Amino acid sequence: MTALAARPAALARRFAPEIALIGVLAVLPAILPHIGGTYDIANRILDWGLFGLGFDLLFGFTGLLSFGQAAFYGAGGFVAAYVLIAPFTNNAVVALIAGTIAAAIFGVVIGYLSLRRTGIYFAMLTLAFGEMFFFLDISPLAQWTGGENGVAGVPEPHLGFGIFSIDINDPSGLYWLLVVIFVVGFWFARRIVASPFGAVLRAIRENGARVAAVGHDVPKYKLTVFVIAAAYAGLAGGLLGLLQGYMPPDAFYLDTSGQLVVQTIIGGAGTLIGPLVGAAVWLYLYTLLQNIAGIGALWKMILGIIFVLLVTIFRRGLCGGAVVLWRRLFARPAPVSASVAASVEPTRAAPEPRRSAQRPPPTGPVVLATRNLTKRYGGLTAVDDVSFELREGEIRAVIGPNGAGKSTFFNMLANVIPPTSGTIEFKGDNITGLGATLVCQRGISKSFQINQIFPSLTVRDNLRIAVLARAYGKFRPAMLRAVDRDGTINAGIEAAAASVQLAERLDTPAAELAYGEKRRLEIGLALATRPQILLLDEPTAGMSPAERVDTVRLLRRIASGVTIVIVEHDMDVVFGLADRITVLFNGHKIAEDTPDAIQANPDVRAAYLGSQAAHEPA
Amino acid sequence: MFNGLTLGALLVLVAMGLTIIFGTLGVVNFAHGALYAVGAYAGFVTYEYTGSFVAAMAAGAIFLLVVGVVIERGLIRLYYQRPPEDQILVTFGITIVLVEAIRAVFGGLARNIPAPSWAAGIVNLRVTLYPTYRIDVLAIVGVSLVLLYLVLYRTRLGLIVRAGIEDQLMVNILGINVTRTFLTVFGLGAMAAGFAGVINAPIVTVTPDMGADILVQSFVVVVIGGVGSFWGAVVGGLIAGEILSLTAMIQPAYSQVMLFAVMALVLILRPQGLFGVEGRQ
Numbered sequence: 001m002t003a004l005a006a007r008p009a010a011l012a013r014r015f016a017p018e019i020a021l022i023g024v025l026a027v028l029p030a031i032l033p034h035i036g037g038t039y040d041i042a043n044r045i046l047d048w049g050l051f052g053l054g055f056d057l058l059f060g061f062t063g064l065l066s067f068g069q070a071a072f073y074g075a076g077g078f079v080a081a082y083v084l085i086a087p088f089t090n091n092a093v094v095a096l097i098a099g100t101i102a103a104a105i106f107g108v109v110i111g112y113l114s115l116r117r118t119g120i121y122f123a124m125l126t127l128a129f130g131e132m133f134f135f136l137d138i139s140p141l142a143q144w145t146g147g148e149n150g151v152a153g154v155p156e157p158h159l160g161f162g163i164f165s166i167d168i169n170d171p172s173g174l175y176w177l178l179v180v181i182f183v184v185g186f187w188f189a190r191r192i193v194a195s196p197f198g199a200v201l202r203a204i205r206e207n208g209a210r211v212a213a214v215g216h217d218v219p220k221y222k223l224t225v226f227v228i229a230a231a232y233a234g235l236a237g238g239l240l241g242l243l244q245g246y247m248p249p250d251a252f253y254l255d256t257s258g259q260l261v262v263q264t265i266i267g268g269a270g271t272l273i274g275p276l277v278g279a280a281v282w283l284y285l286y287t288l289l290q291n292i293a294g295i296g297a298l299w300k301m302i303l304g305i306i307f308v309l310l311v312t313i314f315r316r317g318l319c320g321g322a323v324v325l326w327r328r329l330f331a332r333p334a335p336v337s338a339s340v341a342a343s344v345e346p347t348r349a350a351p352e353p354r355r356s357a358q359r360p361p362p363t364g365p366v367v368l369a370t371r372n373l374t375k376r377y378g379g380l381t382a383v384d385d386v387s388f389e390l391r392e393g394e395i396r397a398v399i400g401p402n403g404a405g406k407s408t409f410f411n412m413l414a415n416v417i418p419p420t421s422g423t424i425e426f427k428g429d430n431i432t433g434l435g436a437t438l439v440c441q442r443g444i445s446k447s448f449q450i451n452q453i454f455p456s457l458t459v460r461d462n463l464r465i466a467v468l469a470r471a472y473g474k475f476r477p478a479m480l481r482a483v484d485r486d487g488t489i490n491a492g493i494e495a496a497a498a499s500v501q502l503a504e505r506l507d508t509p510a511a512e513l514a515y516g517e518k519r520r521l522e523i524g525l526a527l528a529t530r531p532q533i534l535l536l537d538e539p540t541a542g543m544s545p546a547e548r549v550d551t552v553r554l555l556r557r558i559a560s561g562v563t564i565v566i567v568e569h570d571m572d573v574v575f576g577l578a579d580r581i582t583v584l585f586n587g588h589k590i591a592e593d594t595p596d597a598i599q600a601n602p603d604v605r606a607a608y609l610g611s612q613a614a615h616e617p618a
Numbered sequence: 619m620f621n622g623l624t625l626g627a628l629l630v631l632v633a634m635g636l637t638i639i640f641g642t643l644g645v646v647n648f649a650h651g652a653l654y655a656v657g658a659y660a661g662f663v664t665y666e667y668t669g670s671f672v673a674a675m676a677a678g679a680i681f682l683l684v685v686g687v688v689i690e691r692g693l694i695r696l697y698y699q700r701p702p703e704d705q706i707l708v709t710f711g712i713t714i715v716l717v718e719a720i721r722a723v724f725g726g727l728a729r730n731i732p733a734p735s736w737a738a739g740i741v742n743l744r745v746t747l748y749p750t751y752r753i754d755v756l757a758i759v760g761v762s763l764v765l766l767y768l769v770l771y772r773t774r775l776g777l778i779v780r781a782g783i784e785d786q787l788m789v790n791i792l793g794i795n796v797t798r799t800f801l802t803v804f805g806l807g808a809m810a811a812g813f814a815g816v817i818n819a820p821i822v823t824v825t826p827d828m829g830a831d832i833l834v835q836s837f838v839v840v841v842i843g844g845v846g847s848f849w850g851a852v853v854g855g856l857i858a859g860e861i862l863s864l865t866a867m868i869q870p871a872y873s874q875v876m877l878f879a880v881m882a883l884v885l886i887l888r889p890q891g892l893f894g895v896e897g898r899q
Contacts (some may be wrong), residue, residue, distance in 0.1 A: 065703045067710075113882050116889050120646040120703045121845075124837040125885070132878035133833045139871035254830055258710065265707060298722055303715030311707045312696060 007324045018187050021273070025179045028147055029172065036193050039171035041287060043243050046178040047236050052264050053182075054232025054274020059261075060270030061193060062225050063114075063205030065123045067232050067257045068130030071110065074137060074252035075582045076234025081151040081247035081394060083143060092157035096238040103234020106133075111226035115219060118208070127254070130347075134252040143484035149246040174243060181239070182276075185232065188273050192228070193584030196468050196478045196486070201225055203465045206454035213416075213452070215440035215469035216530050224477055225477040262307050277318050362579060364392030367563055368413070368533055375408050375421035384587035385422070390533070395564045397578035399571075401608060404584040406567045407449070407537070413565065414446040414535050415439040424535075439519050441474050445531035447523045449538045455463070455511035462510050462521060466528035468493035496528035499558060516547040520554070534558070536566040540573050552576050575599070583607065621866075624752040624821070626859020632832055633839040633851045635807035642782040642803045645694060648704065648709040650811050651833025652716040652840040657812025658824045659720055662729050671734030671778035673694040674744060674839030675758075675816050682812025683805045698800075713829070720826040728823040731816070755817055762813065763852070769806075770848060779803055783816045835862075838881045844894025853892060 004546065005420055012019060032042060059063050080099030084090065095603055114125040136147050145151060157168040157177065169172055192198050200221050203211045212218045241247035250256065259282065267278025268444050282303065289299035310317060316324065324471040368390040375383040383405040390396055400406050411417045413424060423432045431439055436446070454462050467489050472478065475535070484490065497503045500520040510521060523539055539555065540548045555564070559577075568574050574581065574595075581598045583591040591598060598604055630793055632654060639647050647653075656679040664670075664677035678777065689712060697705045733751040741750050770776035778799050782789045790796055815828075822828065835858060844855025866873040 059703075063703065065706060067706075113885055116885055120640070120706065121841070122842060123648075123703075123706050124646065128834055128837050128841070128878055128881060132875055135874035137754075140875060142871075201674055254834070258714070261707070261710065262714070298718070301715055301718030301722060304711055308693070308708060308711035308715060311704060311711055312693065313706065446779075 012209055017190060017273075018183060021186060022179075022183055023101060025183070029175065031456070034195075036287070037284075039175050040243075041283055042176050043171060043178055045276065045283055046182050047239050047274030048260070048263060048279035048283075049184050049245060049273075050178075050185050050239070051233055051236035051260060052267075052279065053185050053272060054229035054236075055260055055264055056269060056272050056275055057189055057192060057201070057225055057232075058229035060265065060274070061198065061205065061271075062201040062222065063456075064222065064226065066126040066226075066229070067123050067254075067261065067262070068110065068114070068128075069229065069260050070252050071130045071252065072103040072107055072230040072233035073237040073240070073256060073260075074133060074249070075106050075237065076100055077237030077241045077247050077251050078137070078145050078151060079234075080153045080238030081104075081241040084154055084241070089092065090155060090158050092242060093159050096235060096242075096407045099238035100231050100234040103237065105230040107227040107230025108223070111223045111230070115222050115226065127257070130252075130257050130451035131254060134249075134254070136251055137252050145249065146247075148249055150249045151241070152245075154241045154245050154247055156245070157242045162238060179237065179318035181235070185235070188233075188274060192479045192484075193272065194483055195481050196472060196476075196489075197221070197224075197484045198479070199461060199464055199483045200468065202461075203454050206456060207452055210448075210452040210454070210525070211465060212437045213414075213440060213446060213448075214466040214473055214525060215437055215445075216465070217437055217474040218355060220475045221477075222373075223358030242286030252394050262303065265307060265315075265317055268321065268323075271317070271319040271323065274317055274319040280320070305460060330523075361392045362394045366390065366394045367427055369425045370413070370566075371425070372422045373409070373412060373424065374420050375412060375417070376403075376420045381587050383412065383419075383584075386584070386587075388582055388589065388592070390563060390565060391561055393561075395559050395566065395577050395579045397574040397581045398565060398567050398584060399569075399581060400584035403586075404607075405587040406584055409584060410446075410535060410537055410565070410567050414444065416446070437474055440469065440529055440531070443532035444535065445526040445528075445529045446535040447526035447539060449520050449541055451522045453510045453525065454540075456509055458509055459497065459513070460506040461522060463493045463496045463524055463528045464489065466525045467496065470529045492528065492530075496524050499527060500524035500554065516543055516550075519543060519547075519551070523558075524557075527562075530545050531562065533563045533565065536564060536568075538568055539566065540568065540570055555606060621752070622860035622863035623856070624755050624859070626856040627756050627860055628814050628818050628855075629832070629835055629839050629858050630852050630855030631759050631762060631810055633836040633843070633855050634763070634848070635810035635814075636836050636850075637840055637843075637846055637851045638770070638779060639807040640840075642779045643694070643698065643800050645697065645704075645705045647804075647807065648706055648833070649689070649712040649716065649809070650709075650836065651829025651831075652713040652817040653682055653685065653808045653829070654818075654881070655824075655826060655829035656685060656716055657817075658731075658816030658819045658828060659724060659729075660812065661816030661819055661826050662731050665675060665731050671731070674731060675813065676820075679769050679809050679813040679814035682815075683809045684810070686805040686808025687801060689808070690801050694804060695797075695800070717826050717829070724826070726826060728825045730823055731819040733820040751820055755821070758817055761816075762810070766806075766810070767848065775799065775802060797837055835877065838877055841881055841891060842884050844891025847891070847893040850893030852889055890896040 001087050021264060028042060029039070032038065051069070055066070055069055058066055076099035079102040080095040083095040083098045084092065089095070100298045110126070114122055114129060117125060138148055148183070154211070157174070159166045159168070159177075168177055200211060200216055204218055204221060208218050236249055240251060262274045263278030263282050266281050267274030267276065285303055286299055289302065292562045314321065366389045370386060370388050373383060374381065386409060398409065408417070412419050415424070415431065415434055415438075418433055423430050425431065426439075426442060431442065434442075439444075454465065471489055471492065493506070494503065497506055500523055502517060502520060502524060505517060510518065513521060519539065519542070523536065526534055526536075536555070540551050543551060548570060555566075555577060558564075565572070566577065578595055579592065581591075581595055582589060583598060583601075583604050590603050590607060591601050593601065632650065636647060636650050639645060639650075660681040661674035668674070678755040693708060693712065696747070697708055702735060733749070739750050741748050741753060770779060778794055782799070786813070808811040839851060839854040839858045842857060843850025843852075858877055861877050862873050865876040
């Protein structure tokens with residue numbers, strides 16, 4: 001911190017968005033009268049903007065579209081209003097804190113229920129629970145909330161801090177109060193976005209299943225951001241009561257949730273400032289169009305049409321668009337990486353010398369074992385009574401003709417699917433049924449047959465997710481730390497990138513990688529969790545012969561220090577890598593031996609040749 | 619009890635449109651409630667001009683078929699490849715436009731379609747007296763559901779729709795003209811919503827916002843019953859209708875809240891819905 005303080009320029013750069021925001025908000029009162037605005041409108045815009053900060057974290061960054069934010073806005077507002085009119089206290093700070101906490105508690109309950117489902121279900125559930133709060137408000141709780149009349153007589157804000165107490169009794173005073181709260185709220189939201197916690201949220205938006213597979217407790221991350229969004233909503237709701245001197249029941253309306261969504265999209269989701277800009281557009285259009293005869297009644301329809309058009313052709317919204325424009329105008333062109341050319345340079349597809357010839361089969365302790373592992377799908381037994389032992393440092397290939405049960409067996413090893421019967425033991429502990437996240441935390445990581453990467457994140461940010469899972473455990477809400485300032489994490493990312501030959505591509509978005517590079521990133525994600533056992537599901541699937549040779553070389557380098565199980569169709573890869581080979585056929589284990597012995601094994605030959613070809617096509 | 623049946627039957631009809639659209643197109647139609655409201659207004663206008671309730675029902679259904687086709691061709695088809703959040707957003711936007719268009723044309727005042735003359739009066743059901751119209755609603759919905767069932771389970775279109783619910787990608791791969799199927803299904807779904815809007819109009823009042831409640835309730839129906847399931851929608855709708863009306867008899871203040879409480883319970887005990895299939899998102 002002292003180093004930063006010594007360099008005001010660095011400090012200014014670091015807080016540039018906050019400084020710009022304060023600047024705009026500070027001069028706004030001087031401009032307001034000239035643009036037909038009032039303090040009242042500005043206050044409402046700031047309140048919606050604050051409400052939207054939480055929603056943007058939830059929707060823009062985590063990808064969770066909630067239609068029930070009104071529940072928390074209303075809950076926070078009514079609790080705060082009730083605290084103020086009840087004879088406990090007249091301190092607005094206490095009331096706002098109470099409202100925020102109440103909203104957060106409701107957030108835990110509603111979040112727990114709604115997050116049981118994803119995608120469209122989540123949107124439907126939040127909408128339904130939002131409506132539940134509205135109905136609770138207008139009838140069963142009417143004696144406290146005033147039903148359809150709301151709570152009247154919310155006093156003007158009195159801020160008490162011991163001997164320093166301030167009474168705010170005009171709209172300009174409220175404006176400055178809101179400015180302070182909004183700027184602090186904005187700063188906090190920006191810290192979250194730039195924190196390790198925020199990095200995990202963004203990855204969840206891209207591919208939640210993979211975030212779970214590298215060892216993060218995704219439901220807990222989602223619930224936490226849901227509660228944060230609820231708390232923002234509760235605070236904004238409490239301020240609404242203070243602004244109006246009255247807490248209306250329409251805070252609970254479905255329309256309130258809808259308005260928040262529309263404003264966020266218009267302003268630009270995923271920008272934090274977007275909801276504020278969207279609110280300004282909404283309230284301004286409303287105020288301006290109201291006064292124009294003929295179209296006054298149509299203002300909301302016009303907004304609706306704008307909204308549909310924005311969603312259809314300009315999904316980034318105003319701020320998102322501005323950011324893109326800014327980058328196009330001012331950003332330096334990214335240096336073209338030489339590694340693109342290098343990575344496609346043809347390598348001769350010479351068969352690799354056998355590994356088994358190079359070193360004796362490992363004799364270390366058993367690290368992974370299955371006992372009578374069976375998986376039935378109805379009448380079909382995909383994996384039948386397979387027992388298997390894996391020794392430390394070993395490279396084991398699992399092969400077999402199509403339909404042999406390899407993938408099922410493999411997915412059971414990684415705890416992606418539960419076995420029908422039998423157990424899986426890791427270093428003597430029974431890990432059956434722990435789930436992929438916990439298994440990964442214990443040190444078994446899987447790379448997928450079909451790439452499961454985070455396409456719009458850079459290679460660095462992709463690997464970061466996996467490195468964080470190892471460094472921080474399955475859940476650690478580190479929200480105030482800057483994600484790129486942790487030296488150990490950065491070192492972990494660079495090491496992982498180097499081991500899969502992507503060190504020069506660290507700042508390239510994953511979507512722009514060549515296929516072979518994506519495949520290496522896929523392996524890198526599994527590797528970056530620093531597993532003791534690496535499960536590779538067809539690592540060379542879809543690769544050219546040259547790329548396969550490269551990949552075998554790469555895997556062999558990785559293998560010093562990691563135990564590997566590999567499912568693969570390409571026999572050059574299998575025989576080039578494996579210490580021992582397990583052969584599955586019709587769900588049974590028919591052989592398990594060194595590559596040479598497997599090649600000579602008559603049962604294995606029958607299994608493969610019986611299906612007409614020695615090399616099954618992938 | 620009977621109130622619950624009538625309400626439940628209507629919910630079944632609306633939720634059915636929602637669930638077949640979702641099941642086939644993979645789109646959650648947040649505009650479904652607005653389509654229901656447009657249907658009610660189409661019925662209202664027709665009734666004003668013709669004085670015939672049957673004409674109103676026909677007009678509501680046909681007009682909504684047209685509206686559905688226009689919306690699908692104009693907007694929804696652009697969204698099949700986009701993330702579900704975008705689909706929700708655009709249908710939500712359509713809701714705003716439709717509701718506000720209604721408000722602009724008809725104003726915000728409540729309108730009413732009287733129950734048709736052939737269904738006026740009250741029937742003595744021994745245990746209770748009951749408006750004839752509500753019983754007729756049951757019959758009308760019953761017939762429409764049977765028709766819908768026949769379309770879904772006895773025709774080629776129905777086969778494609780059901781296959782699409784199971785595995786949309788596979789249906790595409792098989793070379794079936796999904797474009798036309800999608801159009802038909804969206805039109806049918808919109809039609810069911812509009813038809814429900816007309817036949818519910820004599821029971822409730824017709825306002826621009828009438829669709830919001832029914833949309834939320836039909837979401838609850840779909841969550842309880844399980845998305846994409848014909849019987850899920852039927853059973854879920856009837857359960858929801860009964861919850862609403864039975865609780866209303868005992869403790870009116872809690873009737874809506876009770877509905878959501880049951881939904882929460884289903885979510886905890888059986889997240890995929892009563893008739894839902896595990897693994898479908």
